[in-house]
Amino acid sequence: MKFPPNDTSRNGTQSQQQEEKRRVGLVYDERMCKHATPKAKGEPHPENPDRIRAVWDKLESVGITQRCVVFKAKEVEDKYIAAVHSKSHINLIKTISCNKTVSQRKKVAAKYDSIYFNEGSSESAYLAAGSVLEVAEQVAKGELNSAFAIVRPPGHHAEKSEPMGFCLFNNVAIAASFLLEQKKLGIKKILIVDWDVHHGNATQKMFWKDSRVLSFSVHRHENGSFYPGGDDGSHTMVGEGPGLGYNINVPWENAHCDEADYIAVWDHILIPVAKEFNADIILISAGFDAAIGDPLGSCCVTPHGFSILLKKLMEFSKGKIVMALEGGYNLDSLANSVLACMEVLLEDAPIDESYEVYPFESTWRVIKDVREKLSSFWPILAKKLPKTLTHRLKPLHEIYSSQSEDEDDVVPNASLKRRKRQNSPVQNSLSIKGKRQKALDTDDSEDVEDPQTRKVLKMKKMSNAELAGKLDVDCVSAMTEAARRLCGMENEVDVYRDHIRQLKDKVAEDNGIIEKQNIAIQEGEKRLQQVLNSEKELKDKLLAERVQNDAQIKELKEEQDKVMTANNHMASEIAARDKTLTIKEREIEVLKQQLANLEAKGKEADARGTDCAYCRLLAKLDRLRYVGQAVFMTQHVVGQWWFPAIFSGDMTNGSGGSRRCFLGIWQKPLVVNVKKFVCFMGICKA
Numbered sequence: 001m002k003f004p005p006n007d008t009s010r011n012g013t014q015s016q017q018q019e020e021k022r023r024v025g026l027v028y029d030e031r032m033c034k035h036a037t038p039k040a041k042g043e044p045h046p047e048n049p050d051r052i053r054a055v056w057d058k059l060e061s062v063g064i065t066q067r068c069v070v071f072k073a074k075e076v077e078d079k080y081i082a083a084v085h086s087k088s089h090i091n092l093i094k095t096i097s098c099n100k101t102v103s104q105r106k107k108v109a110a111k112y113d114s115i116y117f118n119e120g121s122s123e124s125a126y127l128a129a130g131s132v133l134e135v136a137e138q139v140a141k142g143e144l145n146s147a148f149a150i151v152r153p154p155g156h157h158a159e160k161s162e163p164m165g166f167c168l169f170n171n172v173a174i175a176a177s178f179l180l181e182q183k184k185l186g187i188k189k190i191l192i193v194d195w196d197v198h199h200g201n202a203t204q205k206m207f208w209k210d211s212r213v214l215s216f217s218v219h220r221h222e223n224g225s226f227y228p229g230g231d232d233g234s235h236t237m238v239g240e241g242p243g244l245g246y247n248i249n250v251p252w253e254n255a256h257c258d259e260a261d262y263i264a265v266w267d268h269i270l271i272p273v274a275k276e277f278n279a280d281i282i283l284i285s286a287g288f289d290a291a292i293g294d295p296l297g298s299c300c301v302t303p304h305g306f307s308i309l310l311k312k313l314m315e316f317s318k319g320k321i322v323m324a325l326e327g328g329y330n331l332d333s334l335a336n337s338v339l340a341c342m343e344v345l346l347e348d349a350p351i352d353e354s355y356e357v358y359p360f361e362s363t364w365r366v367i368k369d370v371r372e373k374l375s376s377f378w379p380i381l382a383k384k385l386p387k388t389l390t391h392r393l394k395p396l397h398e399i400y401s402s403q404s405e406d407e408d409d410v411v412p413n414a415s416l417k418r419r420k421r422q423n424s425p426v427q428n429s430l431s432i433k434g435k436r437q438k439a440l441d442t443d444d445s446e447d448v449e450d451p452q453t454r455k456v457l458k459m460k461k462m463s464n465a466e467l468a469g470k471l472d473v474d475c476v477s478a479m480t481e482a483a484r485r486l487c488g489m490e491n492e493v494d495v496y497r498d499h500i501r502q503l504k505d506k507v508a509e510d511n512g513i514i515e516k517q518n519i520a521i522q523e524g525e526k527r528l529q530q531v532l533n534s535e536k537e538l539k540d541k542l543l544a545e546r547v548q549n550d551a552q553i554k555e556l557k558e559e560q561d562k563v564m565t566a567n568n569h570m571a572s573e574i575a576a577r578d579k580t581l582t583i584k585e586r587e588i589e590v591l592k593q594q595l596a597n598l599e600a601k602g603k604e605a606d607a608r609g610t611d612c613a614y615c616r617l618l619a620k621l622d623r624l625r626y627v628g629q630a631v632f633m634t635q636h637v638v639g640q641w642w643f644p645a646i647f648s649g650d651m652t653n654g655s656g657g658s659r660r661c662f663l664g665i666w667q668k669p670l671v672v673n674v675k676k677f678v679c680f681m682g683i684c685k686a
């Protein structure tokens with residue numbers, strides 16, 4: 001036996017032989033063989049080191065290992081185990097191999113269900129978990145397309161604080177938690193498919209309330225009597241809280257299931273849900289104890305069956321699949337099944353998935369129950385299954401049914417629990433008939449076992465003369481028999497005749513009915529025609545009305561158009577006038593402004609006027625009147641300004657005054673003859 005060379009231990013190097021289209025990781029490490037039962041004699045324990053050796057040797061012998069990226073195992077770190085196991089459990093597994101005697105270890109192991117420990121257990125457990133974690137990370141990163149971890153001890157029964165069912169650490173659960181925790185990997189949703197024949201009780205519990213992990217397990221259950229037993233594996237266990245609907249159990253009611261049953265479950269439960277869930281990566285708890293020939297599982301899945309199941313999962317999560325070995329206790333079955341899976345991961349040959357499935361009747365029942373229970377979380381499962389579901393009629397092959405049941409199978413009424421085989425009577429009779437016909441065709445009476453057939457054949461071979469001479473007792477009895485049959489046939493003919501007559505009567509009767517129905521049909525057609533006619537009339541009338549209406553509408557529209565044009569015209573005129581009005585208003589505004597300015601200026605002038613020298617003079621003049629001086633004033637216009645001119649002097653003689661005084665701009669003196677004392681006052685604008 002060869003082991004992976006040391007230099008591939010951590011990073012893993014691809015073989016030089018040929019470039020694979022897919023990078024498939026493979027973990028194997030001889031150190032995982034160290035975990036073994038302490039007792040040497042007697043029956044070997046089913047979970048023994050030869051299991052992984054057999055797998056590795058097989059893959060080696062057919063040249064698979066050279067085509068994979070091979071890794072040696074690496075011990076998992078405690079902090080990653082701690083995500084799913086308790087401190088005390090980690091401590092138990094870490095210390096179980098050292099500082100303890102064989103009998104001490106035995107005593108500890110006895111506290112648990114189906115557990116043994118030896119001096120290699122701790123290391124193997126750490127390596128198994130580390131191996132799965134390592135390749136899971138590589139696949140998540142995209143360094144590998146997919147991977148298979150050939151590990152032991154297995155993991156899916158190992159509870160948070162309790163080793164169980166040959167399992168020490170839950171390898172797959174540790175890897176799943178690791179992937180989710182390493183945010184940079186971008187893994188947000190994980191599908192765990194557990195096809196080990198036993199229920200993955202621990203994985204179920206570890207992600208019970210977690211919607212990031214969809215745990216799917218298909219397993220023998222048989223009402224909780226199959227290991228690990230109880231209700232945990234029931235289809236009613238669907239998760240809780242945020243994890244509600246994210247736990248799926250498919251519990252078989254009986255042993256002997258084969259790929260037909262598994263494929264039916266895939267097609268009608270797992271695949272539709274996987275489509276909907278759309279995981280970032282798929283982890284398979286790949287036990288092969290449901291494989292044909294397995295001593296614990298008593299199921300019949302062939303290697304080809306496993307390859308179909310795996311192939312169907314390759315369509316999801318971009319083919320990112322990590323397989324971790326769980327159970328599987330028939331070394332040949334185990335090795336061949338793993339090989340079949342490796343060929344799928346390497347995409348060796350197209351898998352023929354066109355498989356006619358004939359599952360058990362019980363399988364359809366289980367599928368229906370599971371779908372019903374989960375349909376509220378996964379609406380796709382609410383659809384009705386096809387009405388015509390095929391199920392198997394053929395009898396079980398001897399190899400399956402004659403196999404002794406394993407320890408787990410020993411339950412009351414085990415024989416009753418066996419599959420209800422549906423031997424087809426049709427097929428059986430056909431086969432006997434077939435044989436007889438073949439014998440008659442061959443003309444070889446000596447080889448024929450059936451005495452009746454042999455006799456007929458012999459007679460067929462005799463000449464007429466021989467036959468005549470051979471009217472022995474046999475022949476007479478044969479003829480009697482023939483006559484009896486003939487008589488029987490005549491009776492049969494009579495019966496047939498009667499039947500024919502009855503049929504004829506029935507035909508006549510039916511003809512009458514048909515005739516009546518024809519008449520009814522014709523009447524119906526007539527009535528239909530009438531209805532159609534009146535319908536047509538109505539249609540015509542409506543059409544005429546419509547034409548008239550259309551004309552009226554057209555006329556009204558034209559009128560409306562005219563009014564609208566006029567309106568438009570008026571509107572534009574109004575607008576024009578509005579514009580003029582605005583202009584005029586603006587002019588008025590300007591004029592008003594000017595007026596206001598003038599007024600203001602006038603007022604200003606007035607205000608100033610009252611205080612001007614001229615006005616003061618006027619006041620003095622008023623007093624002059626009394627002293628007999630004549631003062632008169634005229635106005636003189638220069639532009640728009642009034643300038644006062646004041647003349648003073650004795651006005652009594654009627655001649656002009658001799659003295660003049662003036663204010664403002666003096667112009668040519670104005671000589672006026674006045675009789676009266678005149679005071680001519682202009683507006684003081686100066």
Ligand code: Q9C
Pocket residue numbers: 114154155156157165166167196198227287289326327328407408
């Ligand atoms: N009555 C795995 O396949 N059987 N474990 C014990 C006790 C234990 C199977 C029966 C079967 C454990 C990983």
Ligand code: ZN
Pocket residue numbers: 196197198287289326327328
């Ligand atoms: Zn198992």
